[in-house]
Amino acid sequence: MNAVPHEEVSGGSDDSAASAAQVYLWDRREIEFLLWELFHVDRQFLGTAPYQHTTRAAVDELFARAQEHAKHLAQAFYQGDRDPARLQEDGEVHIPAAFLPLWEEHKRDWFWLRQQGDPIEVHGEAGIRFPQLVIQLATELFAGANAAFMCYAGFTPSAATVIRSRGTELQKKVFLPALDMVRWDACFCATEPEAGSDLMAISTTARPLSGEVYAVTGEKCYITAGVHPLTENTVYLVLGRLVGGSTSPLAMSCFIVPRFWPDDSGRLVDNAVECTQVEDKMGLNGCANTRLVFGRAGVTRGYLLGNKPNAALLQLAMLMKKARIGTGAIGVAVSSSAYLHALTYARKRVQGAAFDRASDLRAPRVPIVEHCDVQRMLLEMKAKVEGSRMLLCRISFHASMIQQLVYRKQKLGEDIDRDLIEKHGRLALLYAPMAKAYISDECWNVVTQAIQVHGAVGYFRDRPLEQYARDLKILTIWEGTNYIQSQDLVRDKLGFGRQPLAMKDFEGEVRACLDRRDEHPELAPEFAAVESALAELGSALEAIQRHASAGRQLLVSQFCTRFLGMFGDVVTAWNLLEAAAVAAHALRSPQLKETEAAFYRGKLASARFFCHNLLPAVAARAQIIRTAEQSFVHIDPADFGYEA
Ligand SMILES: Cc1cc2nc3c(=O)[nH]c(=O)nc-3n(C[C@H](O)[C@H](O)[C@H](O)COP(=O)(O)OP(=O)(O)OC[C@H]3O[C@@H](n4cnc5c(N)ncnc54)[C@H](O)[C@@H]3O)c2cc1C
Numbered sequence: 158m159n160a161v162p163h164e165e166v167s168g169g170s171d172d173s174a175a176s177a178a179q180v181y182l183w184d185r186r187e188i189e190f191l192l193w194e195l196f197h198v199d200r201q202f203l204g205t206a207p208y209q210h211t212t213r214a215a216v217d218e219l220f221a222r223a224q225e226h227a228k229h230l231a232q233a234f235y236q237g238d239r240d241p242a243r244l245q246e247d248g249e250v251h252i253p254a255a256f257l258p259l260w261e262e263h264k265r266d267w268f269w270l271r272q273q274g275d276p277i278e279v280h281g282e283a284g285i286r287f288p289q290l291v292i293q294l295a296t297e298l299f300a301g302a303n304a305a306f307m308c309y310a311g312f313t314p315s316a317a318t319v320i321r322s323r324g325t326e327l328q329k330k331v332f333l334p335a336l337d338m339v340r341w342d343a344c345f346c347a348t349e350p351e352a353g354s355d356l357m358a359i360s361t362t363a364r365p366l367s368g369e370v371y372a373v374t375g376e377k378c379y380i381t382a383g384v385h386p387l388t389e390n391t392v393y394l395v396l397g398r399l400v401g402g403s404t405s406p407l408a409m410s411c412f413i414v415p416r417f418w419p420d421d422s423g424r425l426v427d428n429a430v431e432c433t434q435v436e437d438k439m440g441l442n443g444c445a446n447t448r449l450v451f452g453r454a455g456v457t458r459g460y461l462l463g464n465k466p467n468a469a470l471l472q473l474a475m476l477m478k479k480a481r482i483g484t485g486a487i488g489v490a491v492s493s494s495a496y497l498h499a500l501t502y503a504r505k506r507v508q509g510a511a512f513d514r515a516s517d518l519r520a521p522r523v524p525i526v527e528h529c530d531v532q533r534m535l536l537e538m539k540a541k542v543e544g545s546r547m548l549l550c551r552i553s554f555h556a557s558m559i560q561q562l563v564y565r566k567q568k569l570g571e572d573i574d575r576d577l578i579e580k581h582g583r584l585a586l587l588y589a590p591m592a593k594a595y596i597s598d599e600c601w602n603v604v605t606q607a608i609q610v611h612g613a614v615g616y617f618r619d620r621p622l623e624q625y626a627r628d629l630k631i632l633t634i635w636e637g638t639n640y641i642q643s644q645d646l647v648r649d650k651l652g653f654g655r656q657p658l659a660m661k662d663f664e665g666e667v668r669a670c671l672d673r674r675d676e677h678p679e680l681a682p683e684f685a686a687v688e689s690a691l692a693e694l695g696s697a698l699e700a701i702q703r704h705a706s707a708g709r710q711l712l713v714s715q716f717c718t719r720f721l722g723m724f725g726d727v728v729t730a731w732n733l734l735e736a737a738a739v740a741a742h743a744l745r746s747p748q749l750k751e752t753e754a755a756f757y758r759g760k761l762a763s764a765r766f767f768c769h770n771l772l773p774a775v776a777a778r779a780q781i782i783r784t785a786e787q788s789f790v791h792i793d794p795a796d797f798g799y800e801a
Pocket of ligand 1: 344345346348352353354355379381382438441446631634635636637638639640641
């Protein structure tokens, strides 16, 4: 097995049962591999505009400091769960006590990093320091150390970007200074009791008061970090409908509703926003998920975003895309730590003899990491975590490229091909539903396997694993359930196979990798496996297109989830193969230290395992989609039998 060196950036908690356990594990070598050997961040981005002031040493220092902050966050990991957010009798919302000082530290030292994805105008020329790829990998430390804490103010940078790009001058003046300084934070309020996946069912309404200001009435539920004591005000981006407006179900508007209304003198006054409930939930317990009522206790005032009615879906597209990618980022961060815990435990836990000497009582008992079935689980976890992280890196890479190319075009007047910028944008968009759905499904699998590797110990609360599982499950549900993501991929991104551009871009990326197969003869079977899976994916999409053209929409709807899973598997295999190719090259060096050689051999093992043990399922799923008639599942709901 690969002897991956990893670091504990952990803390226990005040809770005596939990204090012995180390919490968050992070693999620095893996991050260095991605930054410098695979994505060549130094060659590609650092030292050139707009990152001209950033050196590799600055990136290293950023990670060293981020590791320190993650240690502090990890110290509140258990407390966030054991002292959950709740609604007090006095109507105030309690959050874990440790979150208050942590917030001060996070806001002071780190919030700027989360705002770096904003356009250049926001930061000025010297303001953009790190490419998105670096930001993604650095902030992974924070989400992994304390995902519940990181939910607070999670929407703030995106909300500020939305107001900056879509708001009126007045709205920018009222909200941006406080949001940029994080004196105020922001939430996204879409869900209502009767409108979850089906946002068309939204019934929150708004009637004009004066100018851009409307009176908003309605109820929103589950709102993440909706009410808390960390900031002086919270800004809600509320989806609603104009009273007497268009009757089209898509005619939704976005209202900027502050919890406290800033009056003309800047004083914050009551805005009739009630918090009627803080949810008692399975995980992320340190985060307050709130039920909010607008316009019942008085008039709740809100600005119509951009003073443009019925434009919410377009205005908020960027915010929703970022939230989906952010969901994948939490999944990778937490499941990566779960995998490293499983690996560490498997190296220490001695149990049983080797399978081929099981009946020999004198055979030595071995650490479970030596058992093939435990290796199967560890390799599956390793491959999925590495592949998922690389999927996020791809998106961040394209985002960084766009930021760089737009800067060179707009600020330096260089002749940059628009098509190139658009291609990076298309690929990032194509990957977004997979970043949300594929990763959240796989990270759940990783965490449950990590518990399995621990045996009974994994089930106990003095290890972080059971909390990881509870914290992670929501990732398959929020920001549009994973089915909704698969619909987005198949219908909106790929047009049921009729919009070939993004798919062609993707195939081009994979083919560029396959074209290098002669350089890596030791990986020939894996190159062949990826090529064949890519063909299966294409043929499944063609079958979906045939079904859609023939009007068999119900058939298509039942294949969306499976198609997204297949696509995610192909992306993962391709990513692992790219990593293995770099590793194979490095392994040719005669002076490699043994720990380094082990790391690179582990990369080959990830790719080989995934290509030959998991990727073959792509062909089976493609076959199901092609031979649709036999696999069609649609029964009369009554035929399920049982009635409560
Ligand atoms: C911890 C937490 C935090 C949240 N934070 C926020 C927040 O900050 N802001 C916010 O607005 N919302 C938030 N939500 C709400 C979340 O986005 C919704 O729960 C989610 O969109 C799903 O809606 P639902 O729960 O009503 O499920 P439903 O829509 O009832 O779905 C139930 C099941 O049916 C499936 N389904 C539904 N419709 C279809 C269909 N047409 N075809 C096929 N299958 C379908 C779904 O995929 C799912 O499996 C949060 C929820 C939780 C639990």
